[in-house]
Amino acid sequence: MKHILYYFLSVVFISSGICAQEQEDTAPKKGHTNTNKFKQLYDEFSTPNAYRAASGAPGYAYYQQQADYKMDIVLDDKNTTLSGFETITYTNNSPDVLKYLWVQLDQNMRAKDSKSPLIQAGEVDPVMYPSQFTKKYLKERFDGGFNIQEVKDESGNPLPHTINRTMMRIELPKPMEKGDTFTFSIKWWYKINDHVNDGGRSGYEFFPEDGNRAYVIAQFFPRMAVYSDVEGWQNSQFWGRDEFALTFGDYEVNITVPADHILDGTGVLTNRKEVFSKIMMERYEQAKKSYNTPVVIVTQEEAEAKESTFSTETKTWKLKAENVRDFGFATSRKFIWDMMAVKIGDKDVMAVSMYPKEGNPLWEEWSTKAVASTLKTYSRMTFDYPYHKAISVHAKRQGMEYPMICWNYGRPKEDGTYTDRVKYGMMGVIIHEVGHNFFPMIVNSDERQWTWMDEGLNTFLQYVAEQDFGEAYPDALSEKDEHFPSDRGPAHMIVPYMSGNQDYIAPIMTKGLNTYQFGNNAYGKPATALNILRETVMGRELFDYAFKEYANRWKFKHPTPEDFFRTMEDASAVDLDWFWRGWFYTTDWVDIGIKDVKKYYVSSEPNTYMKDIMKERGIKKNQLRPLVFMVEEGSEDFKKSMKDQDPTEIKTVKEYLMDNFTPQERKAIKAPKYFYNITFEKPGGLVMPIIVEYTYADGSKKKETYPAQIWRFNDNEVSKAIASDKEIVNIVVDPNKETADIDTANNSWPKQEVQGEFDSFKEKIQG
Numbered sequence: 126m127k128h129i130l131y132y133f134l135s136v137v138f139i140s141s142g143i144c145a146q147e148q149e150d151t152a153p154k155k156g157h158t159n160t161n162k163f164k165q166l167y168d169e170f171s172t173p174n175a176y177r178a179a180s181g182a183p184g185y186a187y188y189q190q191q192a193d194y195k196m197d198i199v200l201d202d203k204n205t206t207l208s209g210f211e212t213i214t215y216t217n218n219s220p221d222v223l224k225y226l227w228v229q230l231d232q233n234m235r236a237k238d239s240k241s242p243l244i245q246a247g248e249v250d251p252v253m254y255p256s257q258f259t260k261k262y263l264k265e266r267f268d269g270g271f272n273i274q275e276v277k278d279e280s281g282n283p284l285p286h287t288i289n290r291t292m293m294r295i296e297l298p299k300p301m302e303k304g305d306t307f308t309f310s311i312k313w314w315y316k317i318n319d320h321v322n323d324g325g326r327s328g329y330e331f332f333p334e335d336g337n338r339a340y341v342i343a344q345f346f347p348r349m350a351v352y353s354d355v356e357g358w359q360n361s362q363f364w365g366r367d368e369f370a371l372t373f374g375d376y377e378v379n380i381t382v383p384a385d386h387i388l389d390g391t392g393v394l395t396n397r398k399e400v401f402s403k404i405m406m407e408r409y410e411q412a413k414k415s416y417n418t419p420v421v422i423v424t425q426e427e428a429e430a431k432e433s434t435f436s437t438e439t440k441t442w443k444l445k446a447e448n449v450r451d452f453g454f455a456t457s458r459k460f461i462w463d464m465m466a467v468k469i470g471d472k473d474v475m476a477v478s479m480y481p482k483e484g485n486p487l488w489e490e491w492s493t494k495a496v497a498s499t500l501k502t503y504s505r506m507t508f509d510y511p512y513h514k515a516i517s518v519h520a521k522r523q524g525m526e527y528p529m530i531c532w533n534y535g536r537p538k539e540d541g542t543y544t545d546r547v548k549y550g551m552m553g554v555i556i557h558e559v560g561h562n563f564f565p566m567i568v569n570s571d572e573r574q575w576t577w578m579d580e581g582l583n584t585f586l587q588y589v590a591e592q593d594f595g596e597a598y599p600d601a602l603s604e605k606d607e608h609f610p611s612d613r614g615p616a617h618m619i620v621p622y623m624s625g626n627q628d629y630i631a632p633i634m635t636k637g638l639n640t641y642q643f644g645n646n647a648y649g650k651p652a653t654a655l656n657i658l659r660e661t662v663m664g665r666e667l668f669d670y671a672f673k674e675y676a677n678r679w680k681f682k683h684p685t686p687e688d689f690f691r692t693m694e695d696a697s698a699v700d701l702d703w704f705w706r707g708w709f710y711t712t713d714w715v716d717i718g719i720k721d722v723k724k725y726y727v728s729s730e731p732n733t734y735m736k737d738i739m740k741e742r743g744i745k746k747n748q749l750r751p752l753v754f755m756v757e758e759g760s761e762d763f764k765k766s767m768k769d770q771d772p773t774e775i776k777t778v779k780e781y782l783m784d785n786f787t788p789q790e791r792k793a794i795k796a797p798k799y800f801y802n803i804t805f806e807k808p809g810g811l812v813m814p815i816i817v818e819y820t821y822a823d824g825s826k827k828k829e830t831y832p833a834q835i836w837r838f839n840d841n842e843v844s845k846a847i848a849s850d851k852e853i854v855n856i857v858v859d860p861n862k863e864t865a866d867i868d869t870a871n872n873s874w875p876k877q878e879v880q881g882e883f884d885s886f887k888e889k890i891q892g
Contacts, residue, residue: 162812163837166702170687176354181691182678191216192349192374199381208314216306223301227350227360228293236270241365267323274312291363311347326525335432341520341532343453361573367637368572371450382456384438385431390454391528392446412464419493423462431458453527455518467497470509480519492517495555502590503563507676517555524554526561545603557587567680576637581651588614616865619653623714624867633709654708661863671696707811715864716809718871724758725800727772732762751777772796797848806842813864820855
């Protein structure tokens, strides 16, 4: 019944048949520009086909290639070289005929003649540390590129091949038809880089105190490029920033290292009893039954005892992995090694950490627990972790991921003390890098092209996992922190970036190599967008269902951004094209405020608006049908009207109610006394829901969210008519900072002197 009353109060009829009705802004107003931000993304998206369905799922003809590897690897600790002989069996599952194969040679980025350093612009620095000057102008460039010794077919015949920087084209003896397999081998070696001083995503750290090295080795072997329905061969060069597009396959890898080294890596260790001592085996069996406390397999005392041995003997560790897209390993005689079981679904997974004594006491306390907690959160949000282990390896200034293994930073001072920043930084990077097992190691997006698809999605889930970790391990938090202090995810954290200089901001949908402010673009903004989508636009239930559907549709497959966008809509029944367009395809920002608030009362006497119409059309008062008039507070009409008038006591309304409602219905009517016309403005370009908190004179509050579609007819400003039985004394837009609004100074009525988010941020970092 309330709806009928409101409708009546908003409609004015006059006897001449002319109708003046409050209605939505169905036509642009003066000065309005319709930018069509609700247009569907048909122009941006590829046409669905047999390989990729319009729903965002793999199509009925979807295919992907397979690359299986058998490798014998030798690490020469004395000469810091890595050599290998690998046999690759490549299966063409595509409907296309292939005349040649492309292989990635990522180590060539560090070749002496690499072009990678030449693409970085730079000027002469007016002031430098001696170390910076020496490295920039005096030091000879490190030569860490591949030395390809041979490329042969299965029969041992040389295969013609061409190396173009970080890519190698191998000519096939005959074209590969659909279903064909081709086996070939590559023999190679390269000089391992010092990743601490020379950079790189893998390499070694040298410890001058004891003369040892800790190796974290990855992208160390020639790897097959991806051939897909999207762009054929993904043979984009590796310049150092964009990561990888890789093909799934099975691996059998034998790694020979000094006999006193401890090693772990991707895959199942198939000769554990050969490389483990008896006491290590006993501890390992104990770790398989420990779900709360890590069990140390190699103690700090045992690791320290080996730091001076430098064995001249070797030991071979054999690892086997199925259906992985890559392979990595870590090895050193300095490593302490601990493990703990974690229940994922109906199976146990081993959470593992490897670290030198320099990582303690921080690492022995928190690394493996962070691994375990991360696996639980990500499995809840996506699918049960399918592999048997996840390893966190301590490496100075490193944060990098590979299937089942990752390297992470966070080192205490020499006396073992550490700051909260170091502690939280270590926990955060472990959660992030372990999370990469899901994106992109399993949901295998093309990192070379779409960095945000793994980094952004993973950073979003990192935020969820960090909060879970803080709840699971409250003793990991400092006294001042109620929750884990995540540095990405919440909306307000992206404000400084989004309000920055547009000359140095690129859309998320930009190739990673070509973006400004890489961290904000690829990590921060997409993570924030997804968090807003989950918390504010869709709600957790719809978002989580759709996100899990995407993860399950595309696990062990190669999704594109469109597959993600389409699946999120397909599984939720929420049209999100406006959201993807604004957040991912533009550099627009959020700024929604209150432009104007007008307060009205009801009256039986014609107001100025109606008097003007009557005068214009020559209508007499006695010609009017019974009407209700809205009188603006402070106007001439208001001075003559009755303030706080009960609408049901106005003659025209009372008569209407008597004629059209039963006594029971009239008794149930709750008549509003206050009427407001609120005009919201949008100086920012991003379309977003309007989240409003109304505060009433009695101190009570009400929160209302107007969907983003409220802007569909007017991209500049919209109005809402509010009827209330209580007087509104305060209105705030986005009270909980959910939308990344860059300027909160226009968010309140009555207007308050509120410092904007960006100004607040500047003041914080300056003070």
